Amino acid sequence: MTDSQATPLLSLRHVSIALPKGADRALAVEDVSYDVFRGEILCVVGESGSGKSMAANAVMGLLPKGVYTSGGEAIFDGQDLLQLSEKQHRTLRGLRIGMIFQEPMTALNPLMRVGAQISEVFEAHGQFNTRERQQRALALLTEVGIPDPDKAIRAYPFQLSGGQRQRVMIAMALALEPELLIADEPTTALDVTTQAQILELIRDLQQRRGMAVMFITHDFGVVAEIANRVCVMRYGQIVELGEAEAVLKHPSHDYTRALIEAIPSDVIPEARGAETDTPLLEVVGLNKVFRSRGGLFKPAREVHALQDVSFSLVKGETIGIVGESGSGKSTLGRCVVRLERPDSGTLSLSGTDFMHLQGEALRRERHRVQMIFQDPYASLNPRHRVGYSIAQGPIANGTSKGQAMAKAKELLALVGLEGTDDRYPHEFSGGQRQRIGIARALAMQPELIVADEAVSALDVSIQAQILELLEELKQKLSLSLLFITHDLRVAAQICDHIVVMQHGRIVEQGPAREVFLAPREAYTRELLDAIPGREQALADA
Amino acid sequence: MKTPLALAIAATAFTLSGAHADEPRHGGTIDTIIQPEPPGLVLGMIQNDPTRKVAGNIYEGLLSYSTDLEPRPQLAESWDVDDDGLVWTFQLREGVTWHDGEPFTAEDVVFSADVFHRELNPSARAVLDHVESIEADGDHTVVFTLKQPFGPFLLSFEAGTFTMVPKHLYEGTDFRDNEHNSHPIGTGPFKFENWDRGTVIELVRNDDYYVDDLPYLDGINWHVIPDGASRAVAYENGTVDVLPNGTVENFDIPRLAELDNTCMTEEGHEYFSPFAMLWMNNREGPTEDKRFRQAVMYAMDREFARDVLWNGLGNVPLSSFGSNARFQHDGLEPYDHDPDRARELLDEMGYDGEEVRLLPLPYGETWTRWAEAVQQNLREVGINVRTQSTDVGGWNQRLGDWDYDLAFTFLYQYGDPALGISRTYLSSNIERGSPWNNVGGYENERVDELFNEAATAFPDEERESLYREVQEILHEDVPVGWLMELGFPTLYRCDVNDLVTSGVGVNDGFKDAWLDR
Amino acid sequence: MSFFARFAQNRGALIGLIILLTIIAMAILAPLLFPESPWRMVQRPFLPPMEVDGFPLGTDTMGRNVAAGLMHGAWVSLLIGLVSTTVALAIGVPLGAIAGYYGGLIDDALMRFTEFFQTIPNFALAIVLVAIMQPSITSIVLAIAIVSWPPVARLVRAEFLSLRNREYVEAARLVGQSNTTIILRQILPNTLSPIIVLASLMVATAILLESALSFLGLGDPNVMSWGYMIGAARTVIRQAWWLSFFPGVAILLTVLALNLVGEGLDDALNPKLARERS
């Protein structure tokens, strides 16, 4: 697709970007060189901290405060972008280089109508009169495929869904038909089906307009989906640069290989037989409604988070609850551990009614079900040493402090963090914290562990390690696990059974293999199809 | 036989008080200050100081008083008393009208005294207790018959105490709810015009005033300015021309008095002659002991208070009778500032350092400072004093409930011991609930006897010897601390002439005042 | 970076701290440097500053040493600021914690209660309370505390609301810790930094409030505070500027210092914000 002989639209040469003093390393980006050509999509891939976004920000002149380019050049249409004044940069931004960002929720001004925010781009570059700007905005919204653009143009961002907002962002970035579009993780915060649509849109627009796209992502699936060329980064340096297909199929660098291998494959392990038939957890006809109280301007609202949800889990089994945001999967998990109280239905644990327990009685029974949380940064009290964080559960349940602390040390060793019990959470990385969270759950010797998006916030390589650890512990301790995730692929790797949820209802449930390889329901299929890079992967398999 | 006591014409009054070569001129409005803002302007219903100041120019009494406390004609043209001192006959001035045009007659006097004041006015009531009957004899004669002679009777007719109120507007109504209360109607030289609450009370000239030519001024604006410093500024920048006593802080007086075209007089307070005292609870605690009370007298540096706090104005009293009260005994040994003597007395009584509570008077900064000075004086002789700050409500309550050890106060002397002094010492005047009676709880039979006899003795020579004996006993017993006879300076522009011509100062002073501009 | 190093990065905070320490030193040294009561009338009144040895700041209306008053006043003003803040915290923190942690009806009831106190204008309420209890150190401290706890309660409630669903709190709930333990050990320690910052500002506000009350004549007559000194001096502001000037500057500096220190604490306790701010 690419004509590598042509002059690059943007050419980075030996770019180095310095971090402020006190950061974990001196340079965010070190001696990076790559080109972006007209009509191609270049994916810059890397895990968090790889510096993949920095060069793009430097190109836009949008480096965070305290961060500055310390060397190299970025030639765009004959001029070095790194040498431009703020004023010169401004005339390029929006007009010749557009940019979209990761968080569609916060990237739009909440107080301005969508139309006005798009019109602003024309205004910034002194183009058209007010009426024409509105018309163009409308045309753009139509082009990016927003349903009911006449209405959307007058809408405020909060009235749009995440995907719609990202479309607005794209409309804004493309308003003046820039030659280069920089997309900084534009789909990371979106649900998988929405992600597929947005990727489709970007590719479509890129081809129609023949512009260059610099697409920054952490996800090799996405790379497989849209990239012409790939630039893999680690610790601020390029580890591999080449045609997408070549890199994906024959990665030359170990790191790239490791990253690609870390993606859960579509090879589904055989289901293990359950040890017994007696259900450990029985959920029958569970319902939960959230009611928000009205304010001066807000009428009261009701959200049916769970509707008639039934499934059961046998001891030693792992069940995956899969769904997109708003599907009710997390509410289900929280009901099971009784952080929420279901409105009706049955929830029993080894025969005991777990739903109607209250107060002190509930507190005494709580140790039976534990949870591993999503956000490794929020799940540990920053003011407690991790050993104590693990030990406080047993202490609360009557174990002596000395014994509990000794047990905590053991558990830390078990999750691979030997001798770290007197450190504070901020001294650990995200993956390590997740290990501590697991140790904390294990400390209670629970009958059931609920893992709520336990690996979603982690980089893909770390994600693989944690999944491995869980698998290992499952074997060793014959754990029963309720694994909640938005990622059907991850679920298929670790779960015996899969429950697919949508809008608070169970859409489909069954053995992992079946659900994954031969889904019965359209929605499940839709979910599977939306997984980026799946076609590639299937083709490989 | 009737003895004419006085017969003078008001119009001649100003020639007595000033040696101005110029003839009085008509015209001009005077701006002055009223502090605090009065609760209302109906004298007789309200007798507090600000009401007296403003309404003293609207209402009048039968008599007014010179700065020597000699009675002068006002609404009464002349008066007689019979030889027993029991039957007093007042001849009223003819042709006097109320501000609404109705004539002023003897019926108004009888109504005011016998009905209105008996119901509403505690200080008038104290005098009326001595009165057997009040009768009108035609339109212009009123006869008061007393139960027994009452020495200070003729001093009781001042406008603030014994106001004449219009019978035709008040008779048969609920006095306190009368619609005219918001627009007072008197006979005085000025008429009520407007009261913008929180800002100003405006009075205008009464064109129908019964003395020809008077008043000279077109009106008086009484400004309401709550902050002392701002009041001083108002005078400095020329907004107001007269600062009646008590309107600026004492510390400001020397500075303001130095300003160009500024005069100061201390006259015009003789009728009230405020006497600052320190209540000492005679019932309990260390203050129950006479020696302790004497020690307090020796410990206090009263000269310092006068010189520093009151800028040398006023006068340290020898004993219980002030210099403006009659019958003062000047042969007593003064309680000078003598800390050593105070310590001796405390040792002698065996004072053990028990805490003594001191209640300052919540009437402004000078009083607060004074309490601080006294506190320090007492501490220096070893008395363990704790000051209890309070506001007017708390002060009233504490004194009324006798819940104090030492407390500041000041009392008007009203020109006669029977009106202003005996009330502090009579045991019959001990009653809970009021801060103005014998709050100290002093009880001495002999003192009671002497005061009662002296009040009704006739003539004055008789009274004098009784009062001498009382003063000797009180001087020894120290039922209260005698702090100071307060000076009440009035500051004014020198081109305001004939401002203070009576024993009540500016309260009725604007009648004769004129502007030389 | 250590806490103090972060604090000291803010130059203003460092200056504030130095001023504050100086004032505390003044308060502590007062009885040593001026062993006599500051109420003692020791020289002629209205002595201007620097005129007579031993009276660097002159004397007041009654010949009392202004310098002595200022030093002794430091103690009183700081004490009033600290104690009233402590009392306000003692009311506001538990209320806010309970409201924020339990939510629902309890929260509703407590917040209505808090709003109720905020509906009456602060200063007016303080005046009424002092007048009713009669002016004394205790009543002033109480009145200041009573009018200043609602913001504490609101802050603590907001913090608790945002923290109570933090995953570590939920984890603590799941392991069976009691509500009391969770409130005291899990959440409260994590709300400390905003509380400390607010408290430093409250001390400043309390000192201002006390001086305003004193100005209206509602101070304690037994203790020499800066507010008292200004209140007493306002009537002679024209003759003796130094009487209100020095305590005025003292209040100003103290409030200034407390604010600077508060900002420094804020920076030091919230390193993320500090970086953005600089």
Next chain:
Amino acid sequence: MLYVRLILMRLLKAVVVLFMIIIFNFVLIQLAPGDPAAILAGEAGATDEEFLRQLRERFGLDQPLYVQLWRYVSGVAMLDFGFSYRQQMPVLDLILARLPATLLLTGTAFVLSLVLGIVAGSLAAARAKKASGSIIMALALLFYATPLFWVALMSVVLFSVYLDLLPAYGMYTVGAGHTSLALVLDVGKHLILPASTLALFFMAIYTRMTRASMLEASQQDFVKTARAKGLKNSVIQRRHILRNALLPIITLAGLQAGQMVGGAILTETVFAWPGIGRLMFEALQQRDYNLLLGIFFFSAALVILFNIITDLVYGLADPRIKEGS
């Protein structure tokens, strides 16, 4: 329609709060030593039992407390706030006569402080790293730390006494008989010192708040979006950062607006401004229960009104609230 109903609900709630405030204050005032009768009698310098009895009977103070409370509450329910003991006028008349002065003073100070505070705060935020920004903040801190009454006194001495530029006290020139435009100018002239004194402190608060809020808003993602569009910095500051930064300031300003009534007590006292704050202080000193309760009622009502207005304004400023459904 929905708004109307919700606002009605708010008003209903406000009525409940107001009655609670009445009862609270009623009880509070009863705890104060002394009563209005004793004080009135005390001022007269002479009193006797009869006089006190008359006054107490007249004021209804001889009744049991619950009867007094019931009478008062039922009176207020009929919008009858009773009679001022001391001023001998209906409380409502007194308050309504003074309220405009306070509203004029606090309103002017409020607008002044808000506008200047926001302008200064935005400037300081835009120049956060420059000397000019630091100077603005230093001044704001200085104003914040300076006792209000001290500034008031000093400004009187400076502007009124030494420079003789502005009137030191009062609301208008007494006896000048100004009408229409002249009166407006006269009142305006009198307003300058008290309003700016009162505004100074609040301006300092708004300045600091605006700056902090703007710095926080400038970290938001949409600011980066705006920059990516190529918008000028000044446009970003105004349209994106400031507008979002104003939201918390609206909340704060709503709270402060109510509190200003209380804060005006000092200003009104020093400048002899015939407002409600001064009236309150006097009523308190006089134990003029009805008047004091009436003033508390009205100032609380003002606070509640400001809160409702704040909510409405917030709703207008933030579409998420207005159009959230």
